[in-house]
Amino acid sequence: MKKLGLQITVHNIPEGRFMCPGFIDLHIHAPQYSYTGTATDRPLMDWLDHYTFPREAQMQDLKEAKAQYSQLVQRLISNGTTTAVMFGSLHLEPTMLLADTLHQAGLRAYVGKVCMDRNSKDYYQHSLEQNLADTEAFVRHVRSLKSTLVHPVVTPRFVPSCSPSLLQGLGRLAQEHDCHVQSHISESLDNDAFVHALHPEVNGRDARLYEQAGLLTQRTVMAHGVTLTTSELRLLADRGTAIAHCPLSNFYFADVPLDVQRCLKAGVKVGLGTDVAGGYSPSMLSAMRSAVITSKAVRMMHIDAARRAPASCLSASAAGNDGSASSEPVPAAGSEHHEGSASSPALAHQREHAAAQQQRSAVEEAAARGTLGYKEAFWLATMGGAHALGLQDTVGSFRVGKEFDAIMVDTELREPFDVFSTDSLLDRFEKFVNLGDDRNVRAVWIQGGLVIWK
Numbered sequence: 001m002k003k004l005g006l007q008i009t010v011h012n013i014p015e016g017r018f019m020c021p022g023f024i025d026l027h028i029h030a031p032q033y034s035y036t037g038t039a040t041d042r043p044l045m046d047w048l049d050h051y052t053f054p055r056e057a058q059m060q061d062l063k064e065a066k067a068q069y070s071q072l073v074q075r076l077i078s079n080g081t082t083t084a085v086m087f088g089s090l091h092l093e094p095t096m097l098l099a100d101t102l103h104q105a106g107l108r109a110y111v112g113k114v115c116m117d118r119n120s121k122d123y124y125q126h127s128l129e130q131n132l133a134d135t136e137a138f139v140r141h142v143r144s145l146k147s148t149l150v151h152p153v154v155t156p157r158f159v160p161s162c163s164p165s166l167l168q169g170l171g172r173l174a175q176e177h178d179c180h181v182q183s184h185i186s187e188s189l190d191n192d193a194f195v196h197a198l199h200p201e202v203n204g205r206d207a208r209l210y211e212q213a214g215l216l217t218q219r220t221v222m223a224h225g226v227t228l229t230t231s232e233l234r235l236l237a238d239r240g241t242a243i244a245h246c247p248l249s250n251f252y253f254a255d256v257p258l259d260v261q262r263c264l265k266a267g268v269k270v271g272l273g274t275d276v277a278g279g280y281s282p283s284m285l286s287a288m289r290s291a292v293i294t295s296k297a298v299r300m301m302h303i304d305a306a307r308r309a310p311a312s313c314l315s316a317s318a319a320g321n322d323g324s325a326s327s328e329p330v331p332a333a334g335s336e337h338h339e340g341s342a343s344s345p346a347l348a349h350q351r352e353h354a355a356a357q358q359q360r361s362a363v364e365e366a367a368a369r370g371t372l373g374y375k376e377a378f379w380l381a382t383m384g385g386a387h388a389l390g391l392q393d394t395v396g397s398f399r400v401g402k403e404f405d406a407i408m409v410d411t412e413l414r415e416p417f418d419v420f421s422t423d424s425l426l427d428r429f430e431k432f433v434n435l436g437d438d439r440n441v442r443a444v445w446i447q448g449g450l451v452i453w454k
């Protein structure tokens, strides 16, 4: 280093500590931080009206907003989050203040003013024109910070809150200003029912409305997507639109779990989000654990469905996934008798035997489905998020030429887990992912700058 004329201090990392890439939280609502850990008792549409809109509206008190946003940003960094994709609130000033707070703290962030022009109370919705004008003003404000870390995001809240004209206008703004887009898509059955009542012309499908408005782009991150159909997943993949998987909040709102492997197989980019306050933890370690548990639950559901499927379904599914006929079709139990058939006990026994065999195969097939482990969850929380944001050459892993967004993890604290001489470095890493918390995150760097040292 001296030869190169560089003044560099070399630090040796003590035994029991390691560095890893910082976490990328792909979906979080900043003005919901104050009630994180409470308000876990209502379904989505009710939860929004009852808790969320009133609390977000309180951000108009700029002193309160400053206090809450500063605390949130410190909490995120302390937990090892180095990039966050954030919803602000409906109002312009508090959301500009949020962007300023992120800029001052040095957190890498994509942040948006929330847009809503229907289906809320008057105190928490604006006209189409005001939403568009404020979004433009917000984009200009963030760009005026000249930050390489904080970027504006065009942010329609979700279809129930945004008229088609607003969606269209926001699609135009995103294109004109070359911005990222964030929203919610197909989050729950109550969302889908609401959208169906509003838009029977597109069969109530969020994806169709976003597509029509030009909001599905390669810079779009859509939260949830649990009820997306296969053709909608293909559409997202074609457009380069990513899904922010928010497994913890899905347990509360979603009705069905997101099958991450199905999304990845369809070519959709997937990362992880905390979805504070729908998700009650701001920690990405918690999001990783919930992602692993969700994928185990998806496998359980497949196994259970195979176990419960009546023989008639199994004989249909035994036709194979490609729809081709199986070599020995098994008439369904209780189906119309065929020539010289059920009267023979031997034939009935043969059918029962074949059906049981098919059921065993279906269960085995379901049990053989892969699930996410801690390594895959960690990948989603780092490289998955980086791909979702188009930052795969900038952050998410350690590679020459990337920016240094990193955390130093200490596993020697005896808190909140123990390590033993028998533990390898990989064991320590797995314990951190499964058992660790912010106490283990001893230092955080973003774009090479130290932002916390504890």
Ligand SMILES: Nc1nc2[nH]cnc2c(=O)[nH]1
Pocket (backbone or CB within 6 Å): 029, 044, 048, 052, 157, 158, 184, 187, 249, 253, 275, 278
């Ligand atoms: N989880 C969640 N879903 C939403 N859908 C629309 N708004 C929200 C929100 O604030 N949180």
